[in-house]
Amino acid sequence: MASVEAEILTPSLTRYFCGARFSKLMNGKGKELKRGILIGIAGGSGSGKTLVADTIFEELGPRKVVIVRQDSYYKDLKGVPWEERVKRNYDHPDAFDSELLTSHLRHLLSGEQVEQPIYDFQAHARKEETLRIGGKSIIVLEGILILDDPALRELMDIKVYIDTDPDVRLIRRLKRDTAERGRSVEAVVTQYEETVRPMHMQFVEPSKRYADIIIPEGGYNLVAIDLLKVKIEHFLREREIEERRG
Numbered sequence: 001m002a003s004v005e006a007e008i009l010t011p012s013l014t015r016y017f018c019g020a021r022f023s024k025l026m027n028g029k030g031k032e033l034k035r036g037i038l039i040g041i042a043g044g045s046g047s048g049k050t051l052v053a054d055t056i057f058e059e060l061g062p063r064k065v066v067i068v069r070q071d072s073y074y075k076d077l078k079g080v081p082w083e084e085r086v087k088r089n090y091d092h093p094d095a096f097d098s099e100l101l102t103s104h105l106r107h108l109l110s111g112e113q114v115e116q117p118i119y120d121f122q123a124h125a126r127k128e129e130t131l132r133i134g135g136k137s138i139i140v141l142e143g144i145l146i147l148d149d150p151a152l153r154e155l156m157d158i159k160v161y162i163d164t165d166p167d168v169r170l171i172r173r174l175k176r177d178t179a180e181r182g183r184s185v186e187a188v189v190t191q192y193e194e195t196v197r198p199m200h201m202q203f204v205e206p207s208k209r210y211a212d213i214i215i216p217e218g219g220y221n222l223v224a225i226d227l228l229k230v231k232i233e234h235f236l237r238e239r240e241i242e243e244r245r246g
Helices: 013-017 049-060 098-109 149-157 164-178 184-211 222-245
Strands: 037-042 065-069 113-120 127-133 138-142 158-163 213-217
Touching: 013 138, 013 164, 037 149, 037 222, 049 065, 049 113, 049 127, 049 222, 065 098, 065 158, 098 113, 098 138, 098 149, 098 164, 158 184, 158 222, 164 184, 213 222
Parallel strands: 037 138, 037 158, 065 138, 158 213
Antiparallel strands: 113 127
């Protein structure tokens, strides 16, 4: 069974497990808002972020947890010619509507609901319909570049990075994109060579330094996931105590 090695626990995570309180969310007038708990899960494409997020969701339950995927917030390219859409760099921070994502997270953390975009990966554009989410105490945000964005990091209570070998990530991406996104093996490999790997080295890998915990092997590291669950439950108990105090 996979284990969490000592060196992957940073001072930030040590402070968390020593009882530090979750950060406060303030409105424009400086008033504290009732807020949920935000766990950010980052890592390269195919690293296992989704499995970790889904495991937390299954273990803590849909009554408490909502998952927000950065991939849902790709910029809408409906007005861009198809020839240009397929050439865009979808692994660069500029590919995402980070302002909308940050705004939605603030609403979710204050207990509100939002209309999350639904992205069509084959058309490289948003669908007309949206998905209403919210009203949960735990928000799990997962995406390749969430730790690269200072505004997103500021909202997170726990920052996680999934560290998986490049060859494993490439194989997983090949299987996913050919099976779920209708792409050829050649197209997936070309995209990996031209944008995925260079952007990983430039933006994703360096963002690891912001993580409170680095998890090798992703969702298969059961010890690390158990640690996350313990801390999340601690946050929930702490918030309940503060709410009873008024």
